[in-house]
Amino acid sequence: MPVVEYKCIVKAPMEPVWGFVSVIEKWAPFLKGYEEHEELNDKESVWTLKGDVGVLSRTVKMKVTITNWDDEAKRVEFELDGINEKATGGGTFIATSESDSETELIFKLEINAGGMIGPVVNVLLGPMLKPVAKEMAEKIKARIEELQG
């Protein structure tokens, strides 16, 4: 199963970092291929993304379910379930205070293509995930730092 973890240090205290990460609307457009998302309730939403599989790009609809939202531990866990493609997965966002002015952000994502040709899709998906996670985390970091002035 293709898995990726990306860590970065945001030059901002925990409060504004968590304040930003915990409002999905703020960072959703930073996800590569993001087209739209619709909230079904406070735990579930449907995301439309344009994703690359090798040299092919497909519009994928995914149901995202928040399974753990921990304001104390500054940790969000979610599950993914493909609507128009056979794929499942999940991920975590963790913010950890490093100092008064620095916060570590960890973004973990795993996706498993299902169906008969899943093993092949996973091979193609693997190399695509890392740049996606990196780009998203770096954009979040840049935006928070920009807001901090």
Place this chain on the structure above:
Amino acid sequence: MAIKKPGKWDLETEVLVLGTGCAGLPAAILAHDNGAKVMVLERTAKVGGTTAVSGGGVWVPNNHLMKEKGIKDSKEAAMTYCKRLSGGKSSDELIEKYLDVVPEMIQYMVDNTPIKFEITELSDYHPEFEGAHQGNESRTLGPLLYDTNELGDAKENLRVSPTMSMPMTFSESRQWKPTCTPEKVPWEKMGERLANGITCWGGGVTAPLYKACLDRKIEIVLNTRAIDVVMEDGKVIGVVAQQDGKDICVGASKGVILACGGFEWNEELKTDFLPGPITHPCSPPINEGDALKMGMSAGAALGNMSEQWGWISAIIPGEESEGIQLNRGIIYERSMPHCIIVNPKGKRFVNESAAYNDMFKPFWEVDENTLKFKNLPAWAIFDQQYKDKYPFLTAMPGEDVPEWLVQADSLEELAEKINIDAAGLKETVEKFNGYVKDNKDPDFARGDSEYDLYWGDDRNEPCACLGTLEKPVFYACEMLLGSLGTKGGPKTTLDGQVIDAHGKPITGLYAAGNAMASVAGGSYFGGGATIGSGMVFGYLAGIHAAKQ
């Protein structure tokens, strides 16, 4: 009008090849091996062209592998067959040249480059015609697996197919039958091969030929698009090309070989020359008729301009490659039992299982009263029996029905949804179901030719390509006008030299592959006839140019 010689060349070589497909790579290799300094200009950032995304089959009558296996063939038999097919649109001399050279060319490539082939089980496209071969004595060669790691860093330059990337050989695909029994395919193994850089199909042709160019230190200049020829005293001596937003002049003292494809992605040229539309070509969006324009600029005589390698396609809306909608070829889907193709009247109009180039022709039929294409829009119609057993594009049997397939519980409802004549569709299906029971299609002879059975399901009794449509749910998918490429362009001598309107060779200008007036005329001899002819005339042009 061609450009005059500049004061100074930006780049210089002896033989300049334009394009890196099945015509360009052999042209470069042979020009080099015959002593010339060679340079290749490739418009895109990737090597391989349409060839890289193709099936990679090569049609080689009388080849060395047939001889090794004791399969008898002769040039005469192949000649009789090809002449019958080309219908006088190609000269006998050109066909004869192809048949003479193709076995020699393949042997040369196998001996002097890392490319390797196997014999397939594909029959000629009209195995019922005199001189044709059946599947058990196939003239189509399929490439073997190739490890792209052999290319080192240059591996990144390879064009990769968005649809034919599964690294399996023709014989493996025949054994596993991904189109009939996808559950038999070792998908994990396919994933492993992909991850390990193994390629096949078109990649099994272009990757080893690219390696052969690298081994010979032939310079391939990427992202450089030739746009016009440079001429002096009636002779082509170079080209003007676009590179990094600038025009550069590239001199070629021995010759320029146009191997930069057809014009299937140029709307104006298609409108001017083709008798009907190609709305959804299946080649990558790279061939825009530059070779044709350069040929015209040099005063070339043109031939076969109304022809193309026909191929029906379909789309999965939103699926893109290279930033535009991907057009997927339809081949096995239309040939499987329980699937037919109908027109707006709900009527069948074609042998759905016939070879792609020929079954395309009725799609361009014009109604003499309305002056509209009478079979458009066309729809593939199939039932739940099909859905339960076979893939349709990416919709796998037993998996959910994707949004892009139209579905309904009855034929009437389906007809209404796709806006075709419901009574016509119902009558057609009833009639077709009767034909299936009689195991005879008197309307379009589907299943009569051995070729029709190749893409069917041989477990299906009594005929691999005939099955009723009777079990709801019923499904529909629009059949679109695709193409593998156009095949008209500058006319050539037997050595690939471009000729002018008076039949005189234009010194220094050659054409090969889809850039030239094809040896096949309006026909398709057998699986691999496109790549076969591209390779042969690239090979010949390379040798001739080097010897100037």
